[in-house]
Each structure stands twice: as C-alpha cells, then as structure tokens.
Amino acid sequence: MKLNRRLFLKVTGAAGAIAAVPPATARALTAEEAAAVNSGRRGVLVDTPKCVGCRACEAACTETNNQPEPLRLDDPAVFKTVRTTDTRHYTIVNAANTGASAAPARFIKRQCMHCVEPACASACLVRALDKTPTGPVVYHKDRCLGCRYCMVACPFNVPKYEYDSPAPFVQKCTFCADRQLRGEAPACTSVCPSGALTFGLRDELIETARERLYAKGSKYVRHIFGEHEVGGTSWMYLTDIPFETLGLPGDLGTYAYSSLTQASLAAVPFVLTLWPPLLMGMYTFSKRRDQVAAQEAAAKETSHD
Amino acid sequence: MIPHDILTLYSAKMIEYGIAIVFLLLFIPFWKYVQGPSAAAVPAHPRVRQPATTGADWFPIPLGLLFHRGHAWARPEPDGLVTVGLDGFAAKLVGPFAAVALPQVGTAIGQGERAWRLVAGDGRAVEMLSPLDGTIAEINADLARTPDAAHVDPYGRGWLFRVRPQRFRANSTNLLSGATARRWMDEAVAGLQRTLSPELGALAQDGGLPLTGMARVIEPDHWDTLARTHLLTEDKEEANA
Amino acid sequence: MTSTTARALPSGGWVTDKIFLGLPFAGYLKSLATPGNFAAGLIMAVGIPVIVYRFAYGLGASTNLSQTNPWGIWIGFDMLAGVALAAGGYTIATSVYIFGLKEYHPIVRPAILTGFLGYLFAVLGLCADLGRPWNLPVPLFISWGGPSVMFEIAWCVVLYLTVLGLEFLPPVFEWLGWKKALVLATKATIGLTIVGLMLSTLHQSSLGGLFLMAPTKLHPLWYSPFIPAYFFISSIAAGLSMVIVESGLSHRAFKNRIDHHVNLDKLVVGLARGASIVLFAYFFLKLQGVVDGGRWALLATGYGYWFLVEILGFALLPSLVFAYAARRAKVTLIRWTAAWTVLGIIVNRLNVSVIALNWNSPDRYIPNWMEVMVSITLVTLGISAFRWIVNRMPVLNEHELSGIRGS
Numbered sequence: 032m033k034l035n036r037r038l039f040l041k042v043t044g045a046a047g048a049i050a051a052v053p054p055a056t057a058r059a060l061t062a063e064e065a066a067a068v069n070s071g072r073r074g075v076l077v078d079t080p081k082c083v084g085c086r087a088c089e090a091a092c093t094e095t096n097n098q099p100e101p102l103r104l105d106d107p108a109v110f111k112t113v114r115t116t117d118t119r120h121y122t123i124v125n126a127a128n129t130g131a132s133a134a135p136a137r138f139i140k141r142q143c144m145h146c147v148e149p150a151c152a153s154a155c156l157v158r159a160l161d162k163t164p165t166g167p168v169v170y171h172k173d174r175c176l177g178c179r180y181c182m183v184a185c186p187f188n189v190p191k192y193e194y195d196s197p198a199p200f201v202q203k204c205t206f207c208a209d210r211q212l213r214g215e216a217p218a219c220t221s222v223c224p225s226g227a228l229t230f231g232l233r234d235e236l237i238e239t240a241r242e243r244l245y246a247k248g249s250k251y252v253r254h255i256f257g258e259h260e261v262g263g264t265s266w267m268y269l270t271d272i273p274f275e276t277l278g279l280p281g282d283l284g285t286y287a288y289s290s291l292t293q294a295s296l297a298a299v300p301f302v303l304t305l306w307p308p309l310l311m312g313m314y315t316f317s318k319r320r321d322q323v324a325a326q327e328a329a330a331k332e333t334s335h336d
Numbered sequence: 337m338i339p340h341d342i343l344t345l346y347s348a349k350m351i352e353y354g355i356a357i358v359f360l361l362l363f364i365p366f367w368k369y370v371q372g373p374s375a376a377a378v379p380a381h382p383r384v385r386q387p388a389t390t391g392a393d394w395f396p397i398p399l400g401l402l403f404h405r406g407h408a409w410a411r412p413e414p415d416g417l418v419t420v421g422l423d424g425f426a427a428k429l430v431g432p433f434a435a436v437a438l439p440q441v442g443t444a445i446g447q448g449e450r451a452w453r454l455v456a457g458d459g460r461a462v463e464m465l466s467p468l469d470g471t472i473a474e475i476n477a478d479l480a481r482t483p484d485a486a487h488v489d490p491y492g493r494g495w496l497f498r499v500r501p502q503r504f505r506a507n508s509t510n511l512l513s514g515a516t517a518r519r520w521m522d523e524a525v526a527g528l529q530r531t532l533s534p535e536l537g538a539l540a541q542d543g544g545l546p547l548t549g550m551a552r553v554i555e556p557d558h559w560d561t562l563a564r565t566h567l568l569t570e571d572k573e574e575a576n577a
Numbered sequence: 578m579t580s581t582t583a584r585a586l587p588s589g590g591w592v593t594d595k596i597f598l599g600l601p602f603a604g605y606l607k608s609l610a611t612p613g614n615f616a617a618g619l620i621m622a623v624g625i626p627v628i629v630y631r632f633a634y635g636l637g638a639s640t641n642l643s644q645t646n647p648w649g650i651w652i653g654f655d656m657l658a659g660v661a662l663a664a665g666g667y668t669i670a671t672s673v674y675i676f677g678l679k680e681y682h683p684i685v686r687p688a689i690l691t692g693f694l695g696y697l698f699a700v701l702g703l704c705a706d707l708g709r710p711w712n713l714p715v716p717l718f719i720s721w722g723g724p725s726v727m728f729e730i731a732w733c734v735v736l737y738l739t740v741l742g743l744e745f746l747p748p749v750f751e752w753l754g755w756k757k758a759l760v761l762a763t764k765a766t767i768g769l770t771i772v773g774l775m776l777s778t779l780h781q782s783s784l785g786g787l788f789l790m791a792p793t794k795l796h797p798l799w800y801s802p803f804i805p806a807y808f809f810i811s812s813i814a815a816g817l818s819m820v821i822v823e824s825g826l827s828h829r830a831f832k833n834r835i836d837h838h839v840n841l842d843k844l845v846v847g848l849a850r851g852a853s854i855v856l857f858a859y860f861f862l863k864l865q866g867v868v869d870g871g872r873w874a875l876l877a878t879g880y881g882y883w884f885l886v887e888i889l890g891f892a893l894l895p896s897l898v899f900a901y902a903a904r905r906a907k908v909t910l911i912r913w914t915a916a917w918t919v920l921g922i923i924v925n926r927l928n929v930s931v932i933a934l935n936w937n938s939p940d941r942y943i944p945n946w947m948e949v950m951v952s953i954t955l956v957t958l959g960i961s962a963f964r965w966i967v968n969r970m971p972v973l974n975e976h977e978l979s980g981i982r983g984s
Binding site: 115117150153154155156157158159171174175176177178179180182183184186188191192193194195196197198199200280282283284288289291292293294295296298299302303306307310311313314317318320321 | 632633634635636637638640642643644645647648671674675676677679706707708709710712713715716719720721722724725726727728729730731767770771774775778779782783786787788789790791792793794802805934
C-alpha cells in the first residue's frame with residue numbers, strides 16, 4: 032500500500048500512543064496465536080510490504096527487556112542509515128534500499144532468526160545458546176565462556192557481545208521465550224499495528240504465506256525467505272521487491288550449518304577407534320624389526336668366533 | 337559461494353585427477369632426491385669437521401699426541417726423545433699455577449707413577465702421572481720463571497720435560513690417540529659437566545667456555561681432592577686430608 | 578667429604594641446588610643479569626600491566642575486536658599458530674617411540690617441552706581472549722555442547738596438555754632424584770605417545786574445522802571441507818620446523834648443557850627431509866582443494882595472489898629448499914628454511930582466522946598495540962619458562978639416572 036503523508040502522520044501518531052502502553056495489554060491473542068502458544072513450533076511471518084516503519088516493535092522490545100528506548104523513535108531520518116542490532120537493542124527496523132525516491136517505501140525488521148537448526152547453538156560448546164522445541168533459541172548466560180564462536184558461526188551476524196564489560200555476555204533477541212511460556216505472544220508481534228508481523232505455528236504460517244504469494248494479482252516475489260534457508264528459520268520474510276534490497280543475505284544454502292561440521296566430528300570416534308590398533312601395529316612392527324636386526328648382528332658375531 | 341554447474345563439475349574432476357597423477361609422477365623422483373645418495377650427504381659431526389684440532393669444543397686436542405688417562409700427553413720427537421706435558425683439561429681444572437715441581441734431569445719415571453706436582457695459588461698441590469717409562473733428559477727451564485705457561489699453553493710453550501723412553505712401544509698400547517682420545521676426552525668433559533650441571537658457578541648462565549680453576553669453583557674447600565680424582569692421583573689413604 | 582666418583586658436591590640445601598643452580602642467593606641474582614633477561618624483563622614490564630588492564634576494563638578497551646570481527650590475533654596467532662607450532666611434541670615422540678627412529682631420541686625431550694609450553698601458553702592466550710574465562714570448567718564438567726567442534730577442541734586440548742605434562746615427568750623425576758617414580762613414568766611412554774598422537778590428530782584438525790561454520794565469511798580459496806586435513810598436515814611440517822629452529826637456538830644458548838656426543842646436524846637433516854615431503858604433499862592438497870571447489874578462477878584476484886603467495890612461497894618453495902639443503906647437508910640453509918616455514922604456518926593460520934575471514938565485510942580487523950603486546954609477552958614468558966627448565970632439568974643432556982629408563 033502506498034504510504035502517503037497523511038497516513039504516515041496518523042500511523043506515527045498511533046505508534047507513539049501504542050509505545051506508551053505496556054505491551055502486555057496491547058492486544059489480545061488471536062485464536063491462531065493462542066493455538067500456537069500451546070503446541071508445536073512457532074514462528075513469525077514478516078510481510079514487509081505491510082510494514083509502515085512505525086518502529087512500535089522496537090519500542091515494545093526495549094520496554095519488555097528493560098532496555099533504554101530505541102534511538103530517535105520519532106525521527107524518520109533514522110532510516111537514512113542501515114542499522115544493526117546491538118547489545119541494548121535486540122531488534123531494529125531498516126528502510127529498504129529501493130533507490131528510486133518515488134518508489135513505495137519498504138521497511139524490514141531485523142532480529143534473531145531463531146533458525147530451525149541454529150548454527151550458533153550447534154557451535155556453542157556449553158549449550159549456552161540452546162534451541163527450545165517450540166522455537167526460541169535461548170541464552171543461558173551462566174554457562175557462557177565468552178568464546179564468541181556463536182558470532183563467527185551465525186550467518187546473519189546476530190549475536191552481539193558486551194565488549195565494554197569486564198564480565199561480558201552475548202546479547203540477542205530471545206523471541207520472548209519467557210512470555211511464550213506464560214502463553215503470550217512476543218512483545219513485538221503484539222504491538223504491530225499494520226499486521227506485518229504474524230505470530231503462529233510455523234507450518235501454518237508457511238501456508239498463509241503461500242496463499243498470499245499465489246493469490247491472484249499478487250505482487251510478491253514468489254519466495255518465502257527462511258522457509259529453507261540454512262535449513263529453515265522461525266522468522267520468515269515476504270517481499271514485493273528483490274530480497275537483496277532488503278539487506279537479507281542471498282548466498283545462504285538450504286543446508287543447516289550444523290551439518291557442515293558433522294562430517295569432521297564424525298571422524299572423532301573413528302580416530303579414537305582406529306588409531307590405537309594402527310599405532311600399536313606400527314610399534315610392534317618396528318620393535319620386531321629391531322629385534323631381528325639385533326639377532327642377525329649377534330649371529331654374525333658368534334659366527335666369527 | 338561459487339555455484340557448481342554440471343559442466344564446471346566435469347572439467348573440475350578431470351583437473352583434479354590430472355593434478356593427482358602429476359603429483360604421483362613427481363613424487364617418486366622427489367622422494368629419491370630428498371633421500372639423497374646413500375649416506376653420502378650425512379653432515380660430518382661438527383667435532384670431526386676441522387682436521388687440525390679435534391676434541392670437544394671445550395678442550396680441543398691437537399693431533400699427533402698420545403694421551404694418558406691421567407691427562408698427560410706424550411709426543412715422540414724426531415731425535416728419539418719424547419716430550420711430555422699436561423693437557424688442557426688438567427690445566428683448566430687446576431687453574432693458574434704458582435709453581436710446577438718437575439723431577440730432576442736423570443730421574444727415572446714409570447708409566448702411571450706420580451711424576452710431577454702442580455702447585456696452585458693457595459699453596460695446595462696436585463700430582464700427575466707419567467705417561468711413559470724412561471729417564472728425564474731435559475726439563476723446560478721456562479717453567480721455573482713462568483710456571484703459568486703450562487696453564488696457559490699446555491701443548492706449546494708449557495711442555496714439561498723430555499724423556500729418553502725405555503719401552504715406548506709397550507707404553508703406547510696404554511695410551512690414547514685419535515678417535516679414542518677424543519672419545520675419552522668427551523667422557524671426561526661429560527663427567528665434569530655432570531658435576532657442573534646443577535651448579536653453574538663456573539659458567540655463564542647461557543653458555544660460554546669454562547673459566548679456569550673449575551675444581552676450585554665446584555668444590556672450594558676440597559678442590560685438590562676433586563682434581564686428583566680426575567687426574568687419577570687420588571690416594572685413598574689421603575682421603576680425609 | 579670425598580669419593581672416587583665425581584658426585585661428591587657441597588650441598589647448599591635443596592632450594593640452593595635445585596632452584597638457584599647451586600649458587601648462593603646473591604650470586605644467583607647476579608647471574609640473572611644477562612641481556613636476554615633484561616629484554617625479557619622489559620617486555621614483561623610493559624606486557625603484564627596491559628594484561629591486568631585487559632581484565633580490569635574488558636575486551637573493548639584493550640582490543641580492536643568488534644561485532645563483525647569477534648576473533649583477533651589472540652585466537653589467530655596465540656591459539657592457532659601456537660598449537661600448530663607445538664606439534665613437535667607428538668611428531669618427534671611418534672617418530673621415536675612408534676616408528677622406532679631411535680636416532681632422534683636426543684631431541685624428544687626438548688620437543689616435548691616445547692610442545693608442553695606451547696600448549697600451555699596457547700591456553701593462556703585463550704584465557705586472555707575469553708570473555709568469561711572463569712567458566713572454563715563448564716564445558717568440562719557442567720554443560721556439554723556435543724555437536725560443537727569447539728567442545729571437542731576444549732576436551733582434546735585439556736587432555737593433551739595433561740598427556741604432555743605426564744610425558745615430561747621423566748626429566749622432572751630425574752631432576753628430583755625420585756627413582757621409583759621415574760621407572761613408573763618411563764613405563765607409560767608408549768601409551769602416552771599413542772594417546773598423544775590420537776588427541777593431536779583430533780584437535781589439530783578441529784582447529785581448522787572451526788571455520789567450516791563460516792562458509793559465507795571465509796574467502797572461498799581458503800574455505801574448503803578439507804580445512805581439518807590441511808591444518809593437521811601443516812601441523813606436522815610446523816612441528817618439524819619448530820624443532821629445527823628450537824634445537825638450533827638451544828644448542829647455541831645452552832652450549833654447556835648439550836650432550837656433545839649427539840650429532841645434531843645429522844638429525845636436523847633428517848627432520849628437513851621429513852618436512853620437505855610433508856610440505857610437498859601439502860602443496861598439492863591445497864591445489865586439489867581449489868580445483869575441487871571449482872575456484873581456480875579466483876586465483877586471478879587480489880586474494881588469489883595472496884593465496885598463491887601462501888602456497889607457493891610458504892609451502893612449495895620451502896619444500897624444495899629443504900630438499901636441496903637436506904641432500905647437500907647444508908645445515909644453516911635448513912635452519913633458515915625452517916624459520917621461514919614457521920613464518921608460513923603463522924601466515925596460514927592468520928589468513929584463515931583473521932585475514933581471509935570477513936574478507937568481504939566493510940568492517941575489517943587490525944590488532945591494536947595492546948593485543949600485540951600481550952601476544953609478545955606470552956611468547957616471552959614461554960621462552961623464559963623453557964630456559965628456566967632447561968637450566969635445571971636434564972632436557973638437553975642425559976642425567977646419571979637416565980640409565981634407569983625401561984624402554
């Protein structure tokens with residue numbers, strides 16, 4: 032939908048009003064959301080053409096996590112730069128790089144993708160980052176050593192590190208796992224005024240997405256980002272402009288990153304089993320060779336006496 | 337990531353096999369080259385490299401001398417006499433000499449018998465054994481004036497005396513030379529190293545040649561006993577001196 | 578107080594004999610005034626406060642790490658290169674005890690000591706890099722992330738450090754004069770060597786395996802499913818080269834301690850032969866990896882030229898020079914080539930972890946002076962520990978108790 036100036040002012044006004052209200056009472060769960068909360072793998076469908084850039088999601092997130100307010104919440108000029116999440120802001124909204132100023136503005140909310148088979152969780156040597164069965168990838172901060180391998184592994188560069196602290200933690204979006212346990216939807220999806228964010232069961236969201244993509248007259252690019260990328264992500268994206276202009280990485284395969292290391296890790300028990308007999312064999316062989324050589328030398332000496 | 341299309345895959349596989357075959361073909365001559373002609377290119381042990389002086393780094397041994405295990409040397413001369421001296425090990429062990437008490441001309445000496453005495457600055461003396469049987473024909477007069485010559489240049493100016501030998505051929509079966517002398521000197525040096533090893537007083541922390549008077553540094557109170565032990569003149573009755 | 582053997586020595590007490598090299602305390606302190614110790618002291622005078630600063634104020638204040646570049650030279654150099662260069666321990670031990678190449682026995686102990694100290698200081702470098710190093714017991718005893726390559730590395734390194742420590746016990750027991758313990762420790766050698774080789778195979782390769790998780794971040798010429806094999810094989814060449822370098826330096830620095838019977842030059846030639854073959858095969862393997870990934874077109878780019886410098890200049894060329902020098906027994910050339918190979922290993926590890934990683938990101942990483950200082954300080958501490966041990970324990974020479982050795 033085209034964003035004209037009047038609608039923009041209306042929505043930002045609404046966003047301001049919404050941001051002032053605690054997220055828990057922002058909106059009651061829909062029936063689908065209630066179903067999702069109680070069973071199965073959850074996800075979120077991000078329908079970017081619907082996003083108006085109000086950043087209510089950012090405000091709700093910082094509020095629920097007791098973090099400082101997002102920067103320049105009322106200033107549309109914030110979209111001039113492409114921002115990333117940081118240790119105090121688990122989600123941010125960027126404007127898409129559409130180029131033409133007359134083109135419709137497009138916005139994209141970025142946060143942890145809560146991958147189905149997360150690279151970070153498989154990389155974490157202490158399961159500080161851990162995938163829960165219902166979707167959220169949670170962080171057990173008491174286990175963390177701060178090795179930062181999760182940061183290397185994540186193809187979306189999501190985990191952020193508290194470099195300024197002498198006792199630092201990893202910080203990232205939690206998918207409001209604690210709220211989900213209480214039967215609520217995540218803070219950001221609860222306050223979205225335009226329906227860009229839909230929280231529900233991942234499988235059903237994919238169906239919903241397909242309906243939108245293949246509807247008559249649909250302008251969407253016919254691809255659900257996150258359906259298969261890196262083995263599937265909980266947060267999936269639809270767009271009517273090319274995905275690269277939204278800033279989503281285009282070079283990800285459809286394999287889960289955990290599979291990349293499984294072959295080399297499978298070698299571990301293999302080596303543990305094969306090396307001892309192999310090496311003992313070599314040792315015995317070389318010892319035997321020395322014995323034979325010594326016997327031959329001794330034989331030579333006695334034959335000369 | 338570079339996409340793999342099927343056509344690239346064909347050429348990639350052929351190139352891979354090609355590289356493997358090239359490697360195998362190159363490997364065999366390379367292995368042969370690296371292993372080298374049999375035993376020819378073994379680097380000579382550093383000790384053997386210089387023909388003129390040999391022996392451990394610490395106590396280089398001039399060739400052409402015969403050594404007695406008591407650390408004396410004998411050198412047969414063209415005129416039939418044999419020059420006798422003490423070796424570098426003995427010199428460095430005892431340290432600067434205040435005096436060298438030599439036997440008089442005409443005295444008879446026997447191989448393995450005490451023949452002369454080294455006197456150090458503190459007055460203590462250490463005796464040494466003669467390397468051969470014979471009669472003293474001449475002694476080094478310089479040592480009366482500069483006894484330390486025997487300490488500073490034991491193989492040259494510091495020669496001790498010259499002997500008319502009696503049974504030199506028989507004596508020389510008990511003497512060491514060449515490779516056996518070098519091995520024996522290495523053993524002596526190693527023995528000294530073992531005593532020095534936990535004690536680094538005589539040496540700089542990280543290497544360097546031994547200072548002189550090593551016996552005194554190792555065992556300040558009974559250095560003469562230690563020296564006699566190495567020079568084989570330690571007498572058990574004198575053990576508690 | 579005499580005896581007919583050379584063992585009669587005045588005893589100043591255990592501490593004086595064993596720790597202060599038999600010198601009175603004042604004399605020992607005086608003997609420490611060497612240029613080498615002075616330089617080391619200077620480095621530590623700067624480096625230790627920097628380390629304190631890093632722990633007091635955090636990584637942000639003391640490093641150039643960022644959200645895009647979470648790993649720097651403490652991982653790339655201290656951990657990765659340090660572990661690779663400490664591989665001399667397992668290569669020489671395996672050659673002597675498993676393959677039966679007994680002529681290399683004189684260099685087993687310095688190689689194991691280099692290995693032990695190399696791993697120890699790699700772990701210390703890791704502790705400087707970890708955000709919460711006090712949680713080190715967690716992956717061992719509390720929470721196990723099995724699918725993680727890092728988990729396997731943590732276990733392997735801890736176990737291998739233990740194995741190296743145990744392998745070094747014989748010289749320690751000889752120094753202390755504990756005969757019974759010495760016999761026991763010596764009996765364990767074969768078993769420890771096998772376990773050590775097993776663990777080394779695993780963690781040397783896994784350190785490379787870490788980067789399998791970064792296919793979009795590591796430059797395609799370095800990213801390969803064979804990284805683990807590359808790291809393991811290059812670690813063999815690294816270990817052999819490091820032993821050549823270390824033995825050359827030790828023989829000069831500890832002239833009074835070495836066993837003059839040992840023809841070190843002959844052993845060095847043998848090591849050079851081994852390194853030459855390994856590097857030769859390694860070069861071809863890297864080439865195969867490039868072709869297998871269909872990436873040869875990338876060789877014509879900037880990073881491609883740097884990759885060629887790495888495999889041609891730091892793998893193939895040293896291999897050929899080692900071969901030539903070994904064949905002609907040119908020992909000095911071998912030593913220089915070994916130093917050059919050591920540099921090449923460092924270059925490779927830095928390439929994979931810092932230079933070719935995030936090659937396409939606008940935010941690149943360059944270490945700041947504090948990171949460099951900490952690395953230099955750790956290396957200096959390691960060298961000082963090496964010298965302290967060699968000056969007291971029978972590492973470069975044989976001890977009178979060494980005849981007790983069983984195997």
